[in-house]
Amino acid sequence: MTNSNKSNLYLMDIPKPYELNEAEWREIVRLSAIQEAWGLESGEDWENFASTVYAAKFRFHSGGPGYVGDIFILQGDAISDHAPILLRRDAQGHLIVAE
Numbered sequence: 001m002t003n004s005n006k007s008n009l010y011l012m013d014i015p016k017p018y019e020l021n022e023a024e025w026r027e028i029v030r031l032s033a034i035q036e037a038w039g040l041e042s043g044e045d046w047e048n049f050a051s052t053v054y055a056a057k058f059r060f061h062s063g064g065p066g067y068v069g070d071i072f073i074l075q076g077d078a079i080s081d082h083a084p085i086l087l088r089r090d091a092q093g094h095l096i097v098a099e
Contacts, residue, residue, distance in 0.1 A: 015058060016058070016059075017056035017057065017058055018056070018057045018058070018059070019056075019057070020050070020055050020056075020057050020072070022046070024057065024072070025046040025047075025049070025050050026046050027095055028046075028049075028055075028072065028074070028087070028095065029044050029046045029049050031087075031095060031097075033085070033097045034074070034085070037082075037085060038053075038076070052076070052077045053074050053075065053076060053077065054074070054075040054076075054077070055072060055073065055074045055075075056072070056073050057070055057071070057072050058070070058071045058072075058073070060088075067088060069088065069089045070088070070089055071086065071087070071088050071098070072086070072087040072088075072095070073085070073086055073087075074086075074087070085097060086098040
């Protein structure tokens with residue numbers, strides 16, 4: 001492996017959070033698990049939801065066998081007994097709740 005390949009691989013593993021874009025917020029509020037957890041109505045305004053949720057996206061690269069792709073962590077606006085919700089993409093690219 002050349003040095004340039006090593007640095008590219010290293011960059012994939014930087015645990016830097018990214019902001020969610022509008023398309024990602026829209027996708028998240030359509031998930032039934034999210035609607036149920038936050039008591040949202042179908043068709044809820046994503047901007048209203050985003051204003052009450054702490055969220056971060058990570059470009060995740062785990063060891064093998066593992067997962068390579070986006071990970072989303074959502075936490076409500078209050079710290080409670082409810083753990084943050086972790087979302088990832090399935091094999092077809094759809095967001096699902098990670099278990």
